Amino acid sequence: MHISKTIEINGKTLTIETGKMAKQANGAVVVRYGDTMVLVTAVASEDAKESLDFFPLSVEYREKTYSAGKIPGGFIKREGRPSDKEILTARLIDRPIRPLFPDNFNYETQVIANVLSMDKENDPDVLAGLGASAALVISNIPFDGPIATVRVIKSNGEYIVNPNMEKVAEADMELVVAGSDESIMMVEGEAKEVTEAEVLEAIDTAHEAIKKLTVLQRELIAEVTIEKRTADTVELPDGIEEKVKQLSLDKIKDAIKITEKTERRQALKNMKNTVMEALEEEYPESGAVVSNILHDLEKKEVRSMMLEKKKRLDGRGYTDIRPITCEINLLPRAHGSALFTRGQTQALGVTTLGTKADEQIIDALEGESSKKYTLHYNFPPFCTGEAKPIRGVSRREIGHGNLAERALKPILPINDSFPYTIRIVSEVLESNGSSSMATVCAGSLSLMDAGIPVKSAVAGIAMGLIKEDDSIAILSDILGDEDHLGDMDFKVAGTDKGITAVQMDIKISGISRDIMASALDQAREGRIFILGKMNETIDAPRPEISRWAPRIIEWYIPIDKIGGIIGPGGKTIRSIIEKTGVVIDINDDGKVTVASPDVNAVEEAEAIIKSMIEEPEVGKAYKGTVKRVKDFGCFVEFMPGKEGMVHISELELARTNKVSDVVKEGDTIDVIVKAIGNDGKIALSRKMYLKQTEKKAE
Structure with missing residues (x-):
């Protein structure tokens, strides 16, 4: 049965329809906004994967x-x-849908979003997020939805939901937000040093x-008749718990x-x-049953210690x-x-300067573009002692690198x-929580060390939350275990003036606006403290870029x-390139770029061009250089690509009967431009130059 529902968002019609495409999937919807269309399907396997300590969910998004x-x-x-x-x-x-599946649902579940039509105005990413929820809620897969995903920007003092892509590019702030009727579940975005109040x-x-x-x-949902599957009930052996x-x-x-991570983990392992x-x-x-019981006991005790004793795993408040x-300046040739280094988290940031030829070419649905700035994040196994x-590059590395890249871009x-x-x-190099925010700090310091004229330093901090009923603990600079056992991971990066990037993932419902406001305020205090530490090392870019x-x-x-x-x-x-060893780039608009580590080579190439x-x-x-010798004179290249003729009568002060008696091909001679004809032909004179030189000598 074909069902279609519509709503108006930002003056445009958004449609969700089901029953026409991909009917063998457990759930399938097409979301349309303008002429952008995304097909999202949800399927869960019939057989459970036993003894898993994680939910086997995979999400794929493809732009056709x-x-x-x-x-x-x-x-x-293809x-x-x-x-x-x-x-x-x-x-x-x-990220927003994963916490909404039942704990004991160990069935391989796959959500696939395919972009079917793209109008180059409406970004399909948030439509895919909305479609994922819609496909799951109308399927037989147990899912505690619905939720929705939207994009919001601030532009010229106005907040706009699901703006066109041109508006997004000009915005002072861009956030992608996912949530339910009652609470927010995910926030991610970038900004140009905005306040906490503006983010809220x-x-x-x-x-x-x-x-x-x-x-x-x-x-x-009201028009779809479907019976939801139930998560498997785990029958614990008698008395084992x-x-x-x-x-x-x-x-x-x-x-x-x-308080020491390695010792603590070893004690728990023993x-x-x-x-x-x-x-x-x-x-x-x-x-597997014993392992799950132990995990739940550890989680409960850690959370209890933090809430009741106000003591964290490493002893901090x-x-x-x-x-x-x-x-800074650790690598002599970089x-x-x-x-x-922050506790047991350590990042080495390295900045490299290149030319236009080094820009990354992005071939996207909306067209080809080039990217002048990139940040790459590497998380090798040794950083956690494994x-x-x-x-190859993991999805996590791409995600963390993107967050840090966005945090530094505004400066x-x-x-x-x-x-x-x-x-x-x-x-x-080491990781015990918040390595992406350490990346922001290391990257900011390396930019200043490279002599890049950044506006200011940027620091990042990861916040956590422990919530039991009305008891709340907001944690600054969380450890890896605090992230794993807590209810929220809230990363905030920015300068002393405001926020440049934010990422929030909430694992529970009931996180109020007041809690988010408190977390943002506490994050600002931590960020200012970290910036102070960074500024003790370097508080402004070096006056010149690296000699290398x-x-x-x-x-x-x-x-x-x-x-x-x-x-x-x-x-x-x-x-020119072979002669000077430089890199030359010429744009269609006439912009010439010449680059080389050797400043003399750059100046030589500039002079030639x-x-x-x-x-x-x-x-x-x-x-000039004599190119050809004729009976009536010689042709001389006196500028790159420019030739003129020296008539035999203009070769010497005295009369000359034979041109070859004075010059031959390849000779270098000094000449003066005598005249330029209407046809562009140029008459040169060596005689005039010799007379001029003779006068100066007198």
Whole structure:
């Protein structure tokens, strides 16, 4: 049965329909906004995956090139592995829906969003997030929805929900917000140093739209007849829970008092092994059950310790920041480098400056563009003391790198006045919580070390939350275990003036606006403290860029001169590059960029190019090369690509009968431009130059 529901958002019609496409999926919807359409399907397997300690959910988001009337590039001519944009969008869809599945639902579940049509005005990512919820709520898969996802921006003082892509590019703040009728579940976005109050107002605006979209989904549910599956009930062996508690509780309480991470985890591991061995004979093949009971006991005790004793795992108070050290200029040949250490989290930030040729080309549905600034985040297994196979860049690394990249973007001089391409690499060397925010700090320090004229320093901090009924603990600078056992992960980055990036994931319902406001205020205090520590090491960019960075100069030439500089088949420009060793880039608008680590080479190339477009002046002296010798005179190249003729009568002060007696091909001679004819032919004179020289000598 085909069902369609519509609503107006920001003056445009949004439609959710089901019953036409992908009817064999457990749930399938098409979401349309303008001419952008996304098909989202949800399917759960019939057989459970036993003994899993995680929910087997996978989310895929794919932008089909046909949706924008394009054919994929490359030799194969079909869509390949997902792009960074597709991976980041899949994560945006995954994060708010994952906590809404039952704990014991161990059935492999897959949500797939395919962009079918793209109008280049309305971004399909938030439509895919909305569609994921809609597909799940009308399916037989147990899911505590509906929720909705929207984009909100602040532009010219106005908050706009689901704006067109052009508006987003100009906005002072852009947030993607997901939530239910009652509460917010996810926030992610960037801003140009906005206040905490502005972020909250944007979230409020988004929540009003979210409520309308959840009502729309309930209207859809009302017309769909489906019986929800139930999560499997776990039958615990008789008495096992009590026996595990008797054997472990005191040891758990002792272990969580150990403030050092490695020792604490070893104590918990030893306790677990002891309990397993003690119960192995009485409860064979119950290892997974025992492990889950121990995890729940540990979680309960840690949360109780924090709420009742106001003591955290490493002994800090709620607002305390771990010890911070900062170092710069560690790598002698890197353009900028910094080591930022906060407790047991450490990031090495390295900045490299490049030319326009180093810009990343992005081939997206909305068209091809270039990216002048990138940040790459690497999280090797040794940073947590583990040995694992390294199989390319993970989705997590792409997500964390994107957050840090967005945090630093507002302070960068990404404009025509700074011609460099910027790449930052973060090597996470140690991790015990908040490595993405350590990346922000290390990246900011390395930018200043590289001499890039950034507006100010940026610091990041991860906040956590423990909530039991009315008891609340907001934690600053959370550890990895506090993130895992807590109810919220709230990352905030910014300058001393305001917020530049934010990411919030909430695992429970009932997080009020007041709690978010308190977390933002506490995050600001922590951010200012961290900035103070960073400024003790370096508080302004170095006055000059690194000596190892390329020197770049830019200027404009007349558009009609571009062809002459490039030459037939690029011959002329290649000869300049070979002679000087520089990198040359010429835009269609006449903008010339010359770059090289050798400043002398840059100046030489600049002089050659400028001389090529220079117009010859009558009466001006030039040094030229004899190209051809004729009976009546010789032809001399006195400027790049410019030739003139020296008549035999203009070769010497005295009369000459034979040109070859005076010059031969390849000779370098000084000449003066005698005249330029209407036809563009140039008459040169060596005699005039010799007379001029003779007079000066007198």
